Amino acid sequence: QRIEYLRKIKQYRQEGRPIVYTDESYVDSSHCSRRSWTDGSCKGLKKPISKGQRVVIVHAGSETGFIP
Numbered sequence: 295q296r297i298e299y300l301r302k303i304k305q306y307r308q309e310g311r312p313i314v315y316t317d318e319s320y321v322d323s324s325h326c327s328r329r330s331w332t333d334g335s336c337k338g339l340k341k342p343i344s345k346g347q348r349v350v351i352v353h354a355g356s357e358t359g360f361i362p
Contacts, residue, residue: 314361316354323347 306313324346354361 312356312358314354314356316352318350318352320348320350323349 303313
């Protein structure tokens with residue numbers, strides 16, 4: 295499968311087709327940093343990480359940059 299993928303990518307590049315790569319990641323909606331730049335009077339969230347909803351981040355880009 296890998297060799298077929300590489301052959302197709304080579305073919306598409308020779309044809310001048312744009313190659314777009316995608317990726318995804320996520321962050322827990324309750325995520326909070328243990329350290330922050332404050333004077334100490336501000337208290338952060340104490341909810342455990344990995345409990346609850348997640349925010350999914352998906353992006354796509356090519357050799358010309360990210361796609362909006």
